[in-house]
Amino acid sequence: MPKAKSLKEAYNNLVIEPLESEEEFRDFYVERPARAPSPIEELRDRIDISERKEKYLFLGFRGLEKSTELNRLLNMIDPDRFLVVSYSIRDQLNISDFDFRDFFVSMALMIYDRAEVDGVKLNRDIEEDFKDFVKRITKVEEEEVTGTRAAGISLTLAKVLLLKLGREAKTRDIVRKELEMQISDLIQRLNWLIVNVEDKTKKKLVVIVDDLDKLTRVEQAEEFFYKNYELLTQPSCFAVYTFPIPLTFNPYFENVRPAFDDAIILPQLPVINKDGGRNETNLGFYRSVVRNRMEHHLIDDAVLDEAILSTGKLSEFVSIMRDATIKAYRNKRERIVKEDVESALEKLRRTYDRTLTEAHKRRAMEIHESKEARDLDKDDGISRELLFSLTAVEYEDENGRWCDVDPLLLPLVEKWKMRD
Amino acid sequence: MEDARLEDAKAEAAGIEDARVEGPGLEEARAEDLEEIDTIIAELEVSGGRGNLILCVVNAPAYRDGIIRALSGRFEAKVIPVEEGEDVIQSLKSGDFGGAEVLIWTMPEKLTEDLADALNNFRELFYDAGVPSLVFSSQSFLDDVIRRAPDFWRYRGNYHELKGLDRGVAFEAIEALSTSLHYQSEADLLRRKRINEHLLEKVKDEKEITKILDELAQISYLLGDYDKASNYSKQELKISTEISYKEGVAKSLHQLGRLAQATGDLGEARRLYGDSLKIAQDLGDKSGISRSLHHLGILVQDAGDIAEARRLYGDSLKIAQDLGDKGGVASSLHHLGMLAQNTGDLADARRLYGESLKIKQELGDKSGVEKSLHQMGMLAQKTGDMSEARRLYGESLKIAQELGDKASVAITSAQTAFLEEHEGNLEKALDLIRQAETLFQGLGSPMAIKARMGRERLEKKIAK
Numbered sequence: 101m102p103k104a105k106s107l108k109e110a111y112n113n114l115v116i117e118p119l120e121s122e123e124e125f126r127d128f129y130v131e132r133p134a135r136a137p138s139p140i141e142e143l144r145d146r147i148d149i150s151e152r153k154e155k156y157l158f159l160g161f162r163g164l165e166k167s168t169e170l171n172r173l174l175n176m177i178d179p180d181r182f183l184v185v186s187y188s189i190r191d192q193l194n195i196s197d198f199d200f201r202d203f204f205v206s207m208a209l210m211i212y213d214r215a216e217v218d219g220v221k222l223n224r225d226i227e228e229d230f231k232d233f234v235k236r237i238t239k240v241e242e243e244e245v246t247g248t249r250a251a252g253i254s255l256t257l258a259k260v261l262l263l264k265l266g267r268e269a270k271t272r273d274i275v276r277k278e279l280e281m282q283i284s285d286l287i288q289r290l291n292w293l294i295v296n297v298e299d300k301t302k303k304k305l306v307v308i309v310d311d312l313d314k315l316t317r318v319e320q321a322e323e324f325f326y327k328n329y330e331l332l333t334q335p336s337c338f339a340v341y342t343f344p345i346p347l348t349f350n351p352y353f354e355n356v357r358p359a360f361d362d363a364i365i366l367p368q369l370p371v372i373n374k375d376g377g378r379n380e381t382n383l384g385f386y387r388s389v390v391r392n393r394m395e396h397h398l399i400d401d402a403v404l405d406e407a408i409l410s411t412g413k414l415s416e417f418v419s420i421m422r423d424a425t426i427k428a429y430r431n432k433r434e435r436i437v438k439e440d441v442e443s444a445l446e447k448l449r450r451t452y453d454r455t456l457t458e459a460h461k462r463r464a465m466e467i468h469e470s471k472e473a474r475d476l477d478k479d480d481g482i483s484r485e486l487l488f489s490l491t492a493v494e495y496e497d498e499n500g501r502w503c504d505v506d507p508l509l510l511p512l513v514e515k516w517k518m519r520d
Numbered sequence: 521m522e523d524a525r526l527e528d529a530k531a532e533a534a535g536i537e538d539a540r541v542e543g544p545g546l547e548e549a550r551a552e553d554l555e556e557i558d559t560i561i562a563e564l565e566v567s568g569g570r571g572n573l574i575l576c577v578v579n580a581p582a583y584r585d586g587i588i589r590a591l592s593g594r595f596e597a598k599v600i601p602v603e604e605g606e607d608v609i610q611s612l613k614s615g616d617f618g619g620a621e622v623l624i625w626t627m628p629e630k631l632t633e634d635l636a637d638a639l640n641n642f643r644e645l646f647y648d649a650g651v652p653s654l655v656f657s658s659q660s661f662l663d664d665v666i667r668r669a670p671d672f673w674r675y676r677g678n679y680h681e682l683k684g685l686d687r688g689v690a691f692e693a694i695e696a697l698s699t700s701l702h703y704q705s706e707a708d709l710l711r712r713k714r715i716n717e718h719l720l721e722k723v724k725d726e727k728e729i730t731k732i733l734d735e736l737a738q739i740s741y742l743l744g745d746y747d748k749a750s751n752y753s754k755q756e757l758k759i760s761t762e763i764s765y766k767e768g769v770a771k772s773l774h775q776l777g778r779l780a781q782a783t784g785d786l787g788e789a790r791r792l793y794g795d796s797l798k799i800a801q802d803l804g805d806k807s808g809i810s811r812s813l814h815h816l817g818i819l820v821q822d823a824g825d826i827a828e829a830r831r832l833y834g835d836s837l838k839i840a841q842d843l844g845d846k847g848g849v850a851s852s853l854h855h856l857g858m859l860a861q862n863t864g865d866l867a868d869a870r871r872l873y874g875e876s877l878k879i880k881q882e883l884g885d886k887s888g889v890e891k892s893l894h895q896m897g898m899l900a901q902k903t904g905d906m907s908e909a910r911r912l913y914g915e916s917l918k919i920a921q922e923l924g925d926k927a928s929v930a931i932t933s934a935q936t937a938f939l940e941e942h943e944g945n946l947e948k949a950l951d952l953i954r955q956a957e958t959l960f961q962g963l964g965s966p967m968a969i970k971a972r973m974g975r976e977r978l979e980k981k982i983a984k
Contacts, residue, residue, distance in 0.1 A: 225714045232708075281846050281883045285702055292715060299722050336728070 101127040104394040107429040113393040114422040118167035130388040133381045136367045140169045144176045155333050157343040160366030163415030185214045186308035200328040201279040208290040213258035215297050226296045237278040291336045305337035313344040329356045346487035370495040371412040374502050399436040407441045412507040420444045464505045473503040553682045571647035572677040574654045579864030582904030596621040605638025612645035627657035629867045631664035639672035658864020706924025713739045730756045730768040737775045744926035744963050770799040784966035810839035850879035890919035930959035950978045
């Protein structure tokens with residue numbers, strides 16, 4: 101993936117998707133600053149040496165490239181000793197209609213599918229029992245699976261069931277009803293499968309579940325993590341679950357956290373310190389993200405810094421840069437100029453301004469003043485909503501934990517203050 | 521004079537002997553019930569032409585009807601079914617009994633407020649009627665009368681409790697709460713057994729091993745292999761004790777309690793359940809507490825302490841409801857239904873069985889469904905609906921056979937045998953009771969003795 105020499109190439113190099121291939125990591129990945137390193141290496145080591153099948157929560161605000169870090173983990177784990185099943189619930193399930201029962205069915209199916217694809221010869225009884233069980237709870241007949249083959253599509257049982265689970269509300273309803281009182285039966289089957297896969301492959305199983313932090317509503321996320329967290333600890337394998345960081349602002353988080361072996365945090369890197377000064381180290385990190393992707397002549401440092409200081413979140417920053425790049429390209433410029441960046445920033449600001457309620461705006465102003473984002477009481481969810489939508493951001497540095505509004509919104513905060 | 525009195529006494533005794541009741545429906549009555557019925561007959565004869573109020577508890581309507589038929593053969597009887605208080609007041613006030621020598625009242629299953637008031641406030645009318653009244657009710661109705669119509673209760677001339685036909689009661693299926701195993705067939709259960717045996721060789725974690733042993737013990741229990749079940753539970757107990765896994769200790773003690781209960785060692789069962797309960801209480805393990813309370817309830821119910829059984833089931837039900845443990849709720853409802861059935865509150869029993877069955881069906885708990893159907897069959901049999909009872913037993917037996925649940929197959933076969941015997945199908949009954957006896961013997965169940973007695977009785981009948 102060579103550095104972009106033109107705006108057209110730069111546009112294509114500014115991918116928002118997580119880095120995945122070896123080539124992408126080699127060319128684009130930027131090591132985090134030494135003061136706020138990625139916790140992935142430590143996580144890899146823990147998995148490597150732990151005798152117990154540990155369960156981890158992986159926390160970080162959206163847009164911090166958690167998925168990229170999880171992909172790194174996937175590549176770092178020793179394939180001779182571990183079998184990694186890594187997937188995103190967005191790919192397998194319907195994230196806007198999501199339930200813990202769908203989740204555990206999908207986890208079992210992903211493990212079974214991996215075993216099938218890898219040609220792992222499972223214990224016949226365990227395999228037959230598993231197939232009978234999932235067919236029973238999904239009410240899917242063998243003919244539906246063979247039917248896909250007859251239609252020229254070669255899908256495994258697990259793939260057919262995952263497709264139905266993700267796409268058919270009816271199948272989800274059936275599964276939820278069937279499992280309403282039998283979730284422990286499913287967990288037992290899941291664990292039988294895990295023991296058998298580990299025994300046959302002579303490898304320890306690691307399941308990495310990404311995008312659980314992207315559950316679309318706070319209530320949905322709380323329902324999943326707070327009401328059912330004990331189930332998440334029951335699979336008898338290593339498991340890494342992404343976790344929505346705004347949920348940590350709910351006092352209940354302290355009840356849940358001890359159930360897991362660790363809550364691993366990917367820190368947000370502030371570009372403006374708590375005292376208002378620039379954080380040059382972190383600025384350097386963000387600059388490298390762009391500099392690794394395009395030649396220096398395509399953007400000046402000052403313009404680049406303007407984009408960084410106005411966003412301060414990795415995915416938002418890359419997104420703004422991408423938008424600015426296309427604007428420059430369409431204006432037949434040779435490089436990205438301040439006007440392109442400002443135009444992209446203003447477009448995003450207008451969107452925020454339109455979607456925030458008066459209550460949200462008042463709270464955003466308070467957060468900016470106090471550098472704290474707390475709800476007034478348990479019925480007040482405004483701060484959590486701001487954190488959930490990334491309108492407010494939490495940082496952790498030598499000053500401890502503190503919050504502020506998204507730097508993008510700072511001009512808006514000033515405008516709201518003037519108006520009031 | 522003395523000789524004359526002696527002769528009179530002998531003649532009276534002979535007369536009483538002659539009075540021994542016979543009639544359709546009472547062929548299988550318990551000996552002690554026949555004694556009671558004789559006493560009732562004597563009382564009715566003695567009080568001829570005068571008012572009297574004799575209360576008689578019979579839980580099974582079919583049995584009650586048999587007694588009424590027998591009494592109607594001896595007395596001109598007017599049978600008055602009561603639904604509400606006005607039925608009692610109007611009948612007694614009318615004074616038109618059509619020349620009946622005896623008024624026989626059959627009370628409904630529930631004592632309504634209106635009926636309680638009528639009985640309490642118009643109790644004198646029973647004595648004013650000029651003919652004796654024999655009032656049939658269920659045990660639960662009478663319990664309510666004692667509480668809610670105490671004046672009527674104090675006004676009774678006498679009071680009799682009949683136990684019912686000497687058959688069937690001992691063969692009621694007893695449900696286990698502690699198993700969370702849901703399985704579809706015997707083949708499914710056997711597959712689970714093989715899986716657990718396979719895992720037992722592979723798994724190294726001792727806590728996980730105790731869980732596997734626990735499931736193997738439950739499977740062996742369900743398959744009727746009590747020796748194996750016992751071995752697995754003892755291994756589980758040993759390992760759990762060694763690694764100080766108290767939950768495993770409590771579970772294994774409980775499972776050993778079930779085995780002791782199944783083989784008739786009720787004292788040992790009580791001790792083991794008690795020990796398991798204590799550990800569960802120490803651990804704050806509500807699910808374990810509920811499980812132990814439930815099984816202690818079964819023990820005290822078998823021992824006849826209905827009030828204590830009701831308390832224990834109630835406590836167990838409450839915990840299960842709090843925990844959202846629907847299987848536990850279904851089990852408690854089932855056993856509360858059995859209590860209601862035993863005390864003659866058949867409407868309540870029907871309701872409770874229905875609720876329990878619904879939950880079990882939702883859970884896909886075929887084993888539980890099979891036991892509910894069995895109990896509902898008993899209910900139908902008690903109310904004299906033999907075709908419905910046969911249908912329900914048939915469904916229950918079919919599921920029990922599919923599940924390979926030998927204990928339930930034996931119990932339902934025995935119960936069906938008695939039904940067939942009652943219907944005069946003696947050869948079929950004998951065939952069924954023989955199958956049941958063989959199964960009970962194989963299980964080491966104390967019910968084998970009852971089955972043997974039933975078989976011998978049938979063989980004698982057929983020989984005649």
